[in-house]
Amino acid sequence: MAKSANVSNAASSTLYLTELDVTRLEGIASRAGTAELDEMLDALLARAAIVPPDAIPRDVVTMNSRIVCALEGEAAPRDWTLVYPDDADLAAGRLSVLSPVGQALLGTRAGQTVNYRLPDGRAQSVTVIEIAFQPEASGQFTL
Template sequence: MSKVSYYTAEGLKKLREELKQLKDVERVKASRAIAEARDKGDLSENAEYDAAKEAQGMLEMRIAKLEDQMAGARVIDESQMDTSKILVLSKVKIKNQTNGMEMNYTLVADGEADLAAGKISVNSPIGKGLLGKTVGDVAEIQVPNGIIKFDIVEISR
């Protein structure tokens, strides 16, 4: 059973494109590789055939996973969201109380997370710790090294 995941319209489009690529292009390549390996003779000692079958199995697992994600995918209507507290798709500015460093993040679904682009998953430790907070709150987030405290400086969409 798939769980509900929230995506931006752009994130859901990327998910659809990846699924289409895997089904329409990669599946054909995998079938072709198996057929070529099968034509080379004895299957009991054919490492190329075994590798092609394993690659096909991995591909089918990835397709099934994406289909499951798509089944539970919902697009978020940003215009209907409360901007007074941190939710999915909130852009937040936080300040580390220990070193005074300020960071900007956008909270996104797991599939859209990209730390280099400043997008963190709502299911990450920081994402979970920020959800529901308002400007002026202090988020205490458990990380492997202990607890980090962040001041919520700004929330936007």
């Protein structure tokens, strides 16, 4: 799991999370009961602006957003939906928010590049090219 994600586009560095996403992530952390997950959530919350779902900017990656990303060193972009761990299926394009890249992407804005660490310690970066679907922008505040 990534210890932190660094946003390299400082002009848009506010990390936005919806109140519902935070509540659900806290629930996952309390059920898991692992120090690593608690630490990840604490680090995420420490740098986040938590807002009601209807106040989240439309260009922010939220839970269940479908995004098009460019991974450093790969020619073809990836099309992922950011999901909770129980719904993750990378082969189907459903990326867990608890994966290193998932943690880095949550709250990121379209056009931003974020850095994260792979489980083996190597640095990697990903750029959000487009947010193809954001539940809150579509009026789906409980998805």
